Amino acid sequence: xxxxAVNLIFVGGSFLLYILIAIWAKAGSTKDFYVAGGxxxxxxxxxxxxADWMSAASFISMxxxxxxxxxxxxxxxxxxxxxxxxxxMLLAPYLRKFGxxxxxxxxxxxxxxxxxxxVAVVCLIVASVTYVIGQMAxxxxxxxxxLEVDATMGLIIAAIVVFVYAVLGGMKGITYTQVAQYCVxxxxxxxxxxxxxxxxxxxxxxxxxxxxxxxxSGLPLLEKLNQIITDLGFNSYTDDVDNKLNMVLFTLSLMxxxxxxxxxxxxxFTVPKVADARWSAGWALVFIALLYLxxxxxxxxxxxxxxxxxxxxxxxxxxxxxxxxxxxxxxxEVTGLIQxxxxxxxxxxxxxxDTDAFKxxxxxxxxxxxxxxxxxxxxxxxxxEIANLPSWVIxxxxxxxLAAALSTxxxxxxxxxxxxxxxxxxxxxxxxxTDKGELLAARISMAVxxxxxxxxGANPPGFAAQVVALAFGIAAASLFPxxxxxxxxxxxxxxxxxxxxxxxxxxxxxxIFVYKGWLFIPGTNNLEDIxxxxxxxxxxxxxxxxxxxxxxxxxxxISSVTEQPPxxxxxxxxxxxxxxxxxxxxxx
Amino acid sequence: MSGHxxxxxxxxxxxxxxxxxxxxxxxxxxxxxxxxxxxMLAGIAIGGTDLGFWFAxxxxxxxxxxxxxxxxxxxxxxxxxxGVHEE
Numbered sequence: 001x002x003x004x005a006v007n008l009i010f011v012g013g014s015f016l017l018y019i020l021i022a023i024w025a026k027a028g029s030t031k032d033f034y035v036a037g038g039x040x041x042x043x044x045x046x047x048x049x050x051a052d053w054m055s056a057a058s059f060i061s062m063x064x065x066x067x068x069x070x071x072x073x074x075x076x077x078x079x080x081x082x083x084x085x086x087x088x089m090l091l092a093p094y095l096r097k098f099g100x101x102x103x104x105x106x107x108x109x110x111x112x113x114x115x116x117x118x119v120a121v122v123c124l125i126v127a128s129v130t131y132v133i134g135q136m137a138x139x140x141x142x143x144x145x146x147l148e149v150d151a152t153m154g155l156i157i158a159a160i161v162v163f164v165y166a167v168l169g170g171m172k173g174i175t176y177t178q179v180a181q182y183c184v185x186x187x188x189x190x191x192x193x194x195x196x197x198x199x200x201x202x203x204x205x206x207x208x209x210x211x212x213x214x215x216x217s218g219l220p221l222l223e224k225l226n227q228i229i230t231d232l233g234f235n236s237y238t239d240d241v242d243n244k245l246n247m248v249l250f251t252l253s254l255m256x257x258x259x260x261x262x263x264x265x266x267x268x269f270t271v272p273k274v275a276d277a278r279w280s281a282g283w284a285l286v287f288i289a290l291l292y293l294x295x296x297x298x299x300x301x302x303x304x305x306x307x308x309x310x311x312x313x314x315x316x317x318x319x320x321x322x323x324x325x326x327x328x329x330x331x332x333e334v335t336g337l338i339q340x341x342x343x344x345x346x347x348x349x350x351x352x353x354d355t356d357a358f359k360x361x362x363x364x365x366x367x368x369x370x371x372x373x374x375x376x377x378x379x380x381x382x383x384x385e386i387a388n389l390p391s392w393v394i395x396x397x398x399x400x401x402l403a404a405a406l407s408t409x410x411x412x413x414x415x416x417x418x419x420x421x422x423x424x425x426x427x428x429x430x431x432x433x434t435d436k437g438e439l440l441a442a443r444i445s446m447a448v449x450x451x452x453x454x455x456x457g458a459n460p461p462g463f464a465a466q467v468v469a470l471a472f473g474i475a476a477a478s479l480f481p482x483x484x485x486x487x488x489x490x491x492x493x494x495x496x497x498x499x500x501x502x503x504x505x506x507x508x509x510x511x512i513f514v515y516k517g518w519l520f521i522p523g524t525n526n527l528e529d530i531x532x533x534x535x536x537x538x539x540x541x542x543x544x545x546x547x548x549x550x551x552x553x554x555x556x557x558i559s560s561v562t563e564q565p566p567x568x569x570x571x572x573x574x575x576x577x578x579x580x581x582x583x584x585x586x587x588x
Numbered sequence: 589m590s591g592h593x594x595x596x597x598x599x600x601x602x603x604x605x606x607x608x609x610x611x612x613x614x615x616x617x618x619x620x621x622x623x624x625x626x627x628m629l630a631g632i633a634i635g636g637t638d639l640g641f642w643f644a645x646x647x648x649x650x651x652x653x654x655x656x657x658x659x660x661x662x663x664x665x666x667x668x669x670x671g672v673h674e675e
Contacts, residue, residue: 066645074644078618081649085614088656089607093663207646211635220636238637240626248619273674275667278660285653296645577600578672 003391007146010395011402014184015161018406021180022165022173030439033170034101034418035269040175042276046283048175049267051182051407053080053258053284054291055131056138057468059185059404064376066299070237075247077292079254081285086259086480088281092268094487094576096277101269103262103415103479104423110486112569113494114428119501120479121423124262127474128412129453131261134468135409136457139402145335145381146398152458158406159454166410167446171270174410181403186290188400191393192383193294196301199387206297214304225304231315232307232351233358237300243537253544257472260480263408263415274579302379305386310351310372319348328385337375344368413453417445470520473512477504477547485555487577490570492559500555508547515540599670606662610655618648 027033040048058080066073098106104124108117136155143154165173190206197209201221214224226236241247258264268277309326310319322340332338340349344366352362354370362369381401384393421442426433433441478501485492485500492500513519515529527533529540538546564570575581621629626640634642667673 071641071644074622074641077645078622078648081652082614082618085610085652085655089610089659210645211637211642222641223636226636238641240640244624247623251618251623275660275664275674278656278663282653282656282660285649285656289649289653292649293646574596577603578596579667579674580672581674 001391003394004148006391006395007398010392010399011147014180014399014403017180018161018177019164021176022169025169025172025176027168027170027172027439030101030422030435030442032172033439033442034414034422035266036170036172036175038270039272040270042271042280043283044175044179045267045271045276045280046285047182047287048178048270049264049280049284050287050291051178051185051403052267052411053264053288053408054182054185054404055408056135056142056401056405058291058295059189059401060138060142060380061377063295063298063302064379066296067303067379068376070235070300071239072241072247074296075251075254077296079251080258081288081292082251082255083258084281084285084288086255087264087268088278090484091259091265091480091487092277092281093274093579095265095483096268096271097274097576097579097581099269101266102418102422103265103483104419105427106486107479107482107497108423108427110569110572111482111492111494111497112566113498116482116494116498116501117423117427119498120482121419123474123478123501123505124419125416127261127471127479128263128416129456131263131468131471132409132412132416132449132453133456135405135412136453139405139409140457142381142398142401142405146394146401155454155458158402158409159450162406162410162413163447163450166413166450167443170442170446171266171414174407174414175267175270177410178407181407182287184396184403185400185407186287188396188403189291189298189380190294191396192387192389193298193301195389196305196383196387197297200301200304206301207293210297210300221304222300225300225307228304228307228311228315232311233353233355233361235353237303243531246534246537246539246542249538249545250542253472253476253542253548256480256548257476257544260475260478260483261471262419262475262479263411265483266415266418267411298380298383302383302386306374307351309386310349319350321348323347325349326386328382331385332378332382337378339373341371343371409453413446413449416449417442420445420449470512473508473541473544473547474505476544477508477551481548481551481555485552487573489556489559490565490573492555493562493565495562496555496557496559499558500551500553503554504547504551507550508543511543511547512540595670596672599666599672602666602670603663606659606666610659613651614655617643617651622648 031037062076065076095106100106104117104120107120108114139158140151140155143149143157144151147154165177193206194204197206198204200214201209201212202215203209203212210221212221213219214221217224222238226238230236268280271277271280312320322342329338333340349372350367350370351372352358352367352370381397384397421438425441426438481504482497482501485497514526517523517525531537622640622644629639632639
C-alpha cells in the first residue's frame with residue numbers, strides 16, 4: 001500500500017470518528033452548547049483540556065524550537081505548563097463556583113459594568129482570532145504534506161470537519177472529540193519518540209533516555225550532542241544564558257498568558273463541582289506533561305540524529321556525500337523545508353554554524369558556507385522517517401498533527417462564538433432572546449467565526465509568526481489580572497478594573513508594535529528588534545508580564561482613591577470563594 | 589450568600605496560606621533552580637549536564653503536577669473542616 005493510501009486511511013478514519021462523536025453529542029440547549037451541560041468528569045475534562053491546549057505549535061514546532069535553542073528554550077516547557085498551577089489555585093475553582101458561561105460575563109458582573117464586559121470581549125476576540133489563524137494554517141500545511149492536496153483545499157476540508165462537530169455539538173461535541181483527539185495526538189507523538197530513544201540510548205522511556213548514555217559512544221547523550229555541535233561552531237546545547245531577566249520575564253509571560261487564555265478557562269466551567277475544577281487542572285497537566293516531557297527528549301535526539309546523519313564518521317572527518325543522503329532528506333527536499341546548495345562544489349553536505357568565530361576553521365577545511373538549511377518545524381514530522389519506522393507511523397503522525405491543530409481551533413472558535421452570542425447579543429443587544437434563539441445565534445456566530453478563521457488561515461497576514469506573542473501578551477496583560485483581582489480583592493471597583501485592563505493592554509501592545517511594527521505592518525517599527533535596543537534587555541515577547549504588573553498597579557491605585565464596590569458585589573466576591581452551593585452552571 | 593454559619597474568614601486565610609506556600613515552591617523550582625540559581629547547582633552533575641538543566645526541562649513540570657494535586661487534596665480537607673464542601 002502506498003504511503004498516500006496509509007495517510008488517507010489514518011486521517012480519514014480519525015475524521016470519521018470525530019463526526020460520529022459529534023452526532024452522538026448533539027447540543028440541545030445553550031447549557032449544552034456553552035458548557036457541555038456542566039456534567040463532564042474531571043479526568044475527561046483534563047484530557048479535553050490537554051487537546052484544547054496542545055496546538056499545532058506544541059505538537060509540531062516546540063521540539064524544533066528546543067532543538068535549535070537548547071537550554072534557553074526551556075522557557076516554552078516551563079511557561080506552557082506553569083500556568084496550570086496559577087489556573088488551579090487562582091482562577092478555575094472560583095470561576096466554576098461563579099457558575100456562568102463566559103469569561104467576559106464574570107468580568108462584567110464582578111465589576112458591575114457593561115464597558116468592562118465589552119473590553120473583555122474585545123481582548124478575548126483579538127487573542128483568540130490571532131491564535132486560531134495559526135491553527136488553521138498549521139492544518140493546511142499538514143494536509144499538503146501528507147495528503148498531497150493543495151494547502152487551501154486542505155484548509156477547507158479541515159474547516160468543514162470542525163464546522164460539523166463544533167456547530168452541531170458546541171462545547172459538548174468539542175469536549176468528546178477533544179478526548180479522541182488527545183488520544184490520537186499523544187500516541188502519534190510518543191511512538192516515534194520511544195523508538196528513537198531505544199535506538200540511541202537503549203532506554204524505551206524518552207524522558208529517561210534524555211539523561212542516559214549514548215549507546216554508540218558510551219558518553220552521556222547530552223555530552224555527546226554538545227561535543228558534536230560545538231565542534232561545528234554551534235553554541236553548546238546545555239549552556240547557561242546571559243540575559244536571565246529576559247528569560248524569567250518570558251517564562252512568566254507565558255505562564256500568566258496561559259492562565260488568562262479564555263478558551264482554556266471556559267473548559268473548567270464544564271465540570272460538575274468546584275473540587276472537580278481543581279482536580280481537572282491536575283489531570284490536564286498530567287496529560288499535557290506526557291507530551292511536554294517527551295518533547296525535550298525528541299529535540300535533543302533528533303538534533304543528534306541529524307548531525308550524525310551528516311557526519312557519519314565524526315565531525316573531524318568529511319561529511320556525507322550529497323548523493324548518499326538518506327531518503328527522508330530527499331522526501332523533505334521536495335517540500336522545500338530542507339534546502340541544499342553545494343557552495344564549494346565538493347559534492348558533500350557541510351552543515352555548520354556560519355559565524356566569524358568559526359570562519360578560520362571552516363576555511364582551513366575548504367568550506368565555503370553552510371550548505372544545508374533545515375526548517376525546524378519538520379523535526380517531529382520527519383521523526384518516523386529518520387528512525388526508519390513503518391509507514392503506518394507516518395500516517396499516525398499526520399492524523400496527530402491534524403488532531404492537535406483542529407482540537408485547539410475548535411476550542412478557540414467556541415470561546416469566540418460564545419463571547420459573541422452570549423456577551424454581545426444576549427448581554428448587550430437583545431437581553432430578552434429565548435434560549436432557542438440564543439442557541440441559534442451561537443451556532444451562526446460559530447459558523448461565521450469558522451469562515452473568517454479559514455479565510456485568514458489561507459491568506460495569513462504577514463504577522464502570522466508573531467501572533468502567538470500577541471495572544472499571550474493580551475491574555476497576560478488584560479484578562480488574567482482582571483480575573484484574579486475580581487476574586488482576590490473586594491476593593492477593586494469598576495473604574496479601577498477598566499483602567500487597569502486598558503493600561504496593561506495599551507502598554508503591552510505599544511511595546512510590541514514599537515519593535516515589531518504597528519499592527520505588525522513591516523517597516524513601521526520605530527526601533528529595530530534587536531537585543532541592544534530592548535529596554536533593560538526585555539524582548540517584546542516577554543513584555544506581557546510587565547503589562548500584567550502595570551494592570552495590577554493601576555487597578556489597585558485607582559480603586560483605592562475611588563468608591564468601594566457596592567455591597568452586593570462584595571457579597572458576590574465572598575460567594576465565589578466558598579465551594580458550597582455550586583451545583584450546576586446557573587441559568588439566568 | 590449572606591448569613592453562612594461557617595468561619596468564612598479563617599477558611600479564606602487557610603486557602604491563601606496554602607496558595608502562597610505552593611506558589612513559593614512553584615517559583616523556586618522554575619525561576620529559582622531552573623534559571624536564576626542554576627549556577628549554584630552547576631556542581632550537581634546529571635546525565636552529562638547539571639541539575640538546573642534537569643529542572644528546566646523536566647523537574648519543574650513534575651513539581652507543578654505534584655503541587656496541583658497536593659492543593660486539590662488539601663483544599664478538599666479544608667473545605668470539609670470548615671463545612672463549605674459541596675453536597
